[in-house]
Amino acid sequence: MSEFKKVAGLTGMKDALPPETARWERLEAIVRDWLAGYGYQNLRTPVLEHTRLFARGIGEVTDIVEKEMYSFVDPLNDERLTMRPEFTAGIVRSAIEHNFLYDRPRRVYAMGPVFRHERPQRGRYRQFHQIDVEALGFPGPDVDAELIVMLARLWRLLGLKDIRLELNSLGQAAERAAHRAALVAHLEKHVDVLDEEARRRMHSNPLRVLDTKNPAMQDMANAAPRLFDFLGAESLAHYRGLCDRLDDAGIAYTLNPRLVRGLDYYNLTVFEWVTDRLGAQGTVCGGGRYDGLIELLGGKPAPAVGFAIGMERLLDLWQQDAPDQDPAECQIYLVHQGDEAQRRAAQIAESLRDAGLRALVHAGSTGFKSQFRRADASGAVAAVVIGGDELASGQATVKWLRAGDAGQGQQESIAFGQLAGKLQQRI
Numbered sequence: 001m002s003e004f005k006k007v008a009g010l011t012g013m014k015d016a017l018p019p020e021t022a023r024w025e026r027l028e029a030i031v032r033d034w035l036a037g038y039g040y041q042n043l044r045t046p047v048l049e050h051t052r053l054f055a056r057g058i059g060e061v062t063d064i065v066e067k068e069m070y071s072f073v074d075p076l077n078d079e080r081l082t083m084r085p086e087f088t089a090g091i092v093r094s095a096i097e098h099n100f101l102y103d104r105p106r107r108v109y110a111m112g113p114v115f116r117h118e119r120p121q122r123g124r125y126r127q128f129h130q131i132d133v134e135a136l137g138f139p140g141p142d143v144d145a146e147l148i149v150m151l152a153r154l155w156r157l158l159g160l161k162d163i164r165l166e167l168n169s170l171g172q173a174a175e176r177a178a179h180r181a182a183l184v185a186h187l188e189k190h191v192d193v194l195d196e197e198a199r200r201r202m203h204s205n206p207l208r209v210l211d212t213k214n215p216a217m218q219d220m221a222n223a224a225p226r227l228f229d230f231l232g233a234e235s236l237a238h239y240r241g242l243c244d245r246l247d248d249a250g251i252a253y254t255l256n257p258r259l260v261r262g263l264d265y266y267n268l269t270v271f272e273w274v275t276d277r278l279g280a281q282g283t284v285c286g287g288g289r290y291d292g293l294i295e296l297l298g299g300k301p302a303p304a305v306g307f308a309i310g311m312e313r314l315l316d317l318w319q320q321d322a323p324d325q326d327p328a329e330c331q332i333y334l335v336h337q338g339d340e341a342q343r344r345a346a347q348i349a350e351s352l353r354d355a356g357l358r359a360l361v362h363a364g365s366t367g368f369k370s371q372f373r374r375a376d377a378s379g380a381v382a383a384v385v386i387g388g389d390e391l392a393s394g395q396a397t398v399k400w401l402r403a404g405d406a407g408q409g410q411q412e413s414i415a416f417g418q419l420a421g422k423l424q425q426r427i
């Protein structure tokens with residue numbers, strides 16, 4: 001035994017093992033096809049960025065920047081760095097840096113891990129994964145609608161049920177300023193019911209106070225002036241334009257005037273897709289318009305809109321709505337006895353793969369019995385047996401394994417040269 005004390009993984013950072021990883025890969029493949037269907041292209045940014053990108057981009061007084069970021073000083077050059085807590089700021093930085101969005105508007109996406117130092121619980125991890133989609137350079141509600149229609153299609157593709165859309169409009173800066181004054185006055189009037197966090201935020205980010213889940217503050221929040229009532233004609237027209245298009249597509253939505261989202265950069269459209277089937281962490285996807293962010297991060301002003309899906313939450317819901325058996329390791333499991341048979345089995349397996357079949361050659365123990373146990377456990381449809389007799393006759397024994405199949409337990413002989421063709425036809 002080694003002296004080494006075993007090391008566990010980090011709290012809130014999960015491993016994914018087979019067969020669960022097969023679901024991840026399937027989801028990723030479906031997502032790439034789905035995005036390609038709408039002309040979205042992949043844009044990849046590094047995990048590490050300058051801390052000030054997020055402090056500026058997400059907003060100093062958001063939860064993420066205040067307390068959730070994994071930040072450190074690079075000891076080699078004293079730079080403050082942060083592991084991305086979301087994709088948008090990095091994508092915008094990249095688009096500005098490479099002049100990627102000025103010649104024409106762009107539809108891009110990214111998929112991968114993001115990092116937030118939160119209290120781990122179901123649906124809330126410290127390393128989690130997002131599918132992030134951004135439409136850069138588009139001003140109109142048509143593209144807001146495209147994103148939402150597109151999401152409805154993904155839920156359909158996955159067979160998800162009970163997922164509903166909430167919408168709000170955060171208007172423009174002047175409308176928010178007028179509302180903010182009224183809201184702060186309301187909060188000051190009810191300061192006695194505010195919890196500590198709300199008191200801290202009432203002047204720095206009063207809109208977020210309304211996002212509270214504290215039951216004692218619900219009456220106060222419900223009675224607060226609604227930003228939606230401060231919207232001018234243009235903002236309302238944008239909202240109406242979105243709703244008309246959702247109606248065209250037959251997508252149901254509810255206006256939630258308290259929906260604000262946890263990042264500071266949004267204006268006009270914001271939305272969330274929520275479900276009651278994931279416990280307390282019911283938001284599967286959140287998004288909205290952020291027309292000011294590109295300029296805020298040093299680019300030429302350009303409008304933009306996007307969303308992020310939490311993949312762990314999506315997978316949890318998908319598992320509930322479309323459970324299935326563990327995927328098989330292979331379709332054909334090759335068992336063999338003796339050195340020569342092993343070498344022949346390896347060659348045959350290559351010919352099966354040439355024919356597009358998934359084949360696994362037994363490795364390790366030699367007894368036929370334990371090899372058949374492994375063949376069963378692999379989930380293969382058939383075992384191909386190569387022993388002394390088979391080598392002598394040039395015919396493999398094929399044993400059909402899968403319960404429920406007509407052929408289960410049946411056995412037949414097939415010439416080595418015909419195996420690939422015959423198995424391909426039958427599987």
Ligand code: ATP
Nearest residue numbers: 118123124125128262283284285286308309310313
């Ligand atoms: P929440 O209110 O749940 O904290 P958020 O507003 O911080 O969410 P966003 O920054 O909008 O979330 O991220 C987009 C999506 O990423 C969320 O809708 C959710 O599905 C997912 N998500 C956010 N934080 C986590 C986390 N810690 N673990 C797993 N998924 C997460």
Ligand code: MG
Nearest residue numbers: 063064118262
């Ligand atoms: Mg959060």
